[in-house]
Amino acid sequence: MRHSISILSRLLRSALIAFLATTSSAMAAERPNVLTTIAQIGEPLGRILDGCADVQTLLGPGVDPHLYRLTRTDVAKALRADAIVANGLNLEAQMQSLFGRLAPIKPVILASELLPDVKIIRPDGRSADPHIWMDPILWAEVLSMTSNRFVEIWPSCKQIIVNNQSVVIAEIKAIDLYAESRLATVPEKARVLVTAHDAFGYFGRRYGLELLSVQGISTESEAGVAHIRKLVSVIAHRNIASVFVETSTPERAVDAVIEGARALGAQVKKGKPLFSDAMGSPDSYEGSYIGMIDHNVTTIVRGLGGNAPRNGMQALLAFLPKGER
Amino acid sequence: MTFLQIDLPAISVAILAALTAALVGNLLILRRQALMGDALSHMVLPGIVAGYLISGHPKTWVTIACALVAGLFGAAVVALIRKIGRLDMATAMGVVLTAMFAAGVLMIETTGTAGVHLDVEHALYGSIESVIWPHPMTWVDILNPDGWGHLPEEIPFLAGTFAILSAAFLLTAKEITLVTFDPSFGITLGLPFWVTELAINGAVAIAVVAAFDAAGSILVIAMLICPAATARLTTNRFSSQIWASLFFATTAAIVGYCLAVWGAAALGASSAVNAAGGIACVAGLILGIAAVWRRWLQHST
Numbered sequence: 001m002r003h004s005i006s007i008l009s010r011l012l013r014s015a016l017i018a019f020l021a022t023t024s025s026a027m028a029a030e031r032p033n034v035l036t037t038i039a040q041i042g043e044p045l046g047r048i049l050d051g052c053a054d055v056q057t058l059l060g061p062g063v064d065p066h067l068y069r070l071t072r073t074d075v076a077k078a079l080r081a082d083a084i085v086a087n088g089l090n091l092e093a094q095m096q097s098l099f100g101r102l103a104p105i106k107p108v109i110l111a112s113e114l115l116p117d118v119k120i121i122r123p124d125g126r127s128a129d130p131h132i133w134m135d136p137i138l139w140a141e142v143l144s145m146t147s148n149r150f151v152e153i154w155p156s157c158k159q160i161i162v163n164n165q166s167v168v169i170a171e172i173k174a175i176d177l178y179a180e181s182r183l184a185t186v187p188e189k190a191r192v193l194v195t196a197h198d199a200f201g202y203f204g205r206r207y208g209l210e211l212l213s214v215q216g217i218s219t220e221s222e223a224g225v226a227h228i229r230k231l232v233s234v235i236a237h238r239n240i241a242s243v244f245v246e247t248s249t250p251e252r253a254v255d256a257v258i259e260g261a262r263a264l265g266a267q268v269k270k271g272k273p274l275f276s277d278a279m280g281s282p283d284s285y286e287g288s289y290i291g292m293i294d295h296n297v298t299t300i301v302r303g304l305g306g307n308a309p310r311n312g313m314q315a316l317l318a319f320l321p322k323g324e325r
Numbered sequence: 326m327t328f329l330q331i332d333l334p335a336i337s338v339a340i341l342a343a344l345t346a347a348l349v350g351n352l353l354i355l356r357r358q359a360l361m362g363d364a365l366s367h368m369v370l371p372g373i374v375a376g377y378l379i380s381g382h383p384k385t386w387v388t389i390a391c392a393l394v395a396g397l398f399g400a401a402v403v404a405l406i407r408k409i410g411r412l413d414m415a416t417a418m419g420v421v422l423t424a425m426f427a428a429g430v431l432m433i434e435t436t437g438t439a440g441v442h443l444d445v446e447h448a449l450y451g452s453i454e455s456v457i458w459p460h461p462m463t464w465v466d467i468l469n470p471d472g473w474g475h476l477p478e479e480i481p482f483l484a485g486t487f488a489i490l491s492a493a494f495l496l497t498a499k500e501i502t503l504v505t506f507d508p509s510f511g512i513t514l515g516l517p518f519w520v521t522e523l524a525i526n527g528a529v530a531i532a533v534v535a536a537f538d539a540a541g542s543i544l545v546i547a548m549l550i551c552p553a554a555t556a557r558l559t560t561n562r563f564s565s566q567i568w569a570s571l572f573f574a575t576t577a578a579i580v581g582y583c584l585a586v587w588g589a590a591a592l593g594a595s596s597a598v599n600a601a602g603g604i605a606c607v608a609g610l611i612l613g614i615a616a617v618w619r620r621w622l623q624h625s626t
Contacts, residue, residue: 071598094455
């Protein structure tokens with residue numbers, strides 16, 4: 001008797017799988033398409049919606065969203081898309097009025113603005129720091145809230161989204177654990193991150209790093225002389241080993257800081273470029289969200305005298321990332 | 326029908342911004358004040374910072390209004406400096422634009438807004454690509470008043486600005502002509518120097534800020550100079566110069582947009598190029614052709 005029940009349940013299950021397979025292949029014929037602005041959203045969201053919708057990213061590798069200009073081709077893509085996901089918090093300032101005009105006719109999700117306000121850093125008390133993806137745990141929250149919105153939009157995709165979501169979130173939690181354990185090996189006094197612009201606020205808050213930046217939050221503003229002088233003396237006095245550059249910002253100001261600190265007798269070198277706004281090229285490990293964070297964590301830990309494998313958490317990092325000169 | 330939804334509103338805004346800028350550009354060219362567009366793009370910075378401090382957002386109508394106030398203030402100071410210091414136009418503009426831009430930077434640094442994306446680029450400049458009108462599906466829909474409520478606000482705003490400036494131009498055509506060609510003659514007519522100066526620079530500030538907001542700086546600065554300069558090369562009559570400049574502005578807007586959008590694709594580019602840049606290039610090209618044609622005419626006679 002028990003045997004026949006198990007056969008029956010197996011039969012039912014295979015029928016269910018066959019049914020699911022036919023519905024998903026019927027859907028594949030006219031899958032909806034989702035347009036995202038930055039790859040930090042597009043790459044993980046593409047994996048979460050895999051089998052349910054096609055995800056396209058507007059800003060390619062090496063493109064600084066602060067300086068991006070809209071073209072007619074991108075406007076046409078946005079008009080054609082079934083849904084749009086942007087970071088929000090003023091990161092895509094040039095596209096805001098376009099999104100506002102599309103919002104009445106299709107879902108436009110400003111992913112980072114789904115977060116509760118208390119989790120958002122506001123450096124001057126008013127405007128938000130938009131670089132949420134630098135904190136993997138916060139970013140996992142943003143991604144799950146975003147994909148839950150897609151469950152509401154396309155309820156038939158619920159199972160696919162829930163399954164993929166747990167895989168992606170688990171990976172992000174793994175990179176967070178890696179980051180935490182590796183950054184703990186950096187001597188306490190050296191836990192200072194000097195970078196070209198303020199993109200690492202959430203990273204520093206998550207992992208307890210003090211932050212000093214050469215420029216302001218926008219990649220366009222220039223560093224003042226007094227500010228550089230202050231930085232130079234901090235680096236020299238606290239024996240900071242590395243100053244970091246980013247793939248999407250110019251290195252000139254960072255070079256000036258390093259030269260100044262060396263003149264004061266400091267042993268400081270230029271660290272490998274970090275990914276801040278842009279990610280690596282789409283077919284590389286650094287072109288994935290996990291790879292980007294892995295690269296940044298590994299580079300920072302090794303640059304500040306901590307202990308991390310040269311090729312990262314999963315031994316997948318290229319020793320020299322693209323964009324390294 | 327993406328033409329009706331994307332290209333028609335974008336071309337309309339490009340034409341309206343070009344017409345508005347070209348109209349006041351005629352005065353700038355004749356008064357040797359062509360730098361005014363660049364000057365205003367710097368003078369508005371303190372206004373933008375003030376607008377942000379008041380509203381708490383980098384781009385709202387408050388920032389645009391404050392930018393306009395800063396532009397008008399700058400225009401007034403230029404007039405004042407010319408009057409008191411007896412300086413020429415270029416010097417007065419240079420002094421005011423650097424001082425006001427520096428004041429803006431100082432405001433950013435001292436009010437703790439240095440950590441914000443606060444620059445003219447994001448707070449004021451628009452782009453014609455972002456002006457879309459998703460409503461119409463067919464040409465008939467355009468005539469349907471139900472969709473007019475969703476018309477991008479740039480179009481009525483710029484059309485209104487252009488209409489008001491044109492009306493002011495027509496009403497004061499005689500006075501404008503007199504003081505432009507002979508400032509001292511205006512004074513003998515009982516028009517104080519500062520009144521005309523303020524009226525003209527104020528009109529320029531209004532036109533430039535309105536057009537910046539809708540179409541960005543590249544298109545506006547090119548359109549302040551190129552169509553009027555081209556027209557100046559083709560005629561010596563003031564009224565026909567104005568009509569010619571409006572014609573050249575419209576031509577550059579249409580041809581430039583089409584080249585940037587469809588010309589780039591025809592040449593094998595995978596993506597359209599920036600339309601404002603395309604329009605500015607065509608306006609420059611027309612000016613170049615006019616200059617060569619003028620020289621050739623002089624040589625052959």
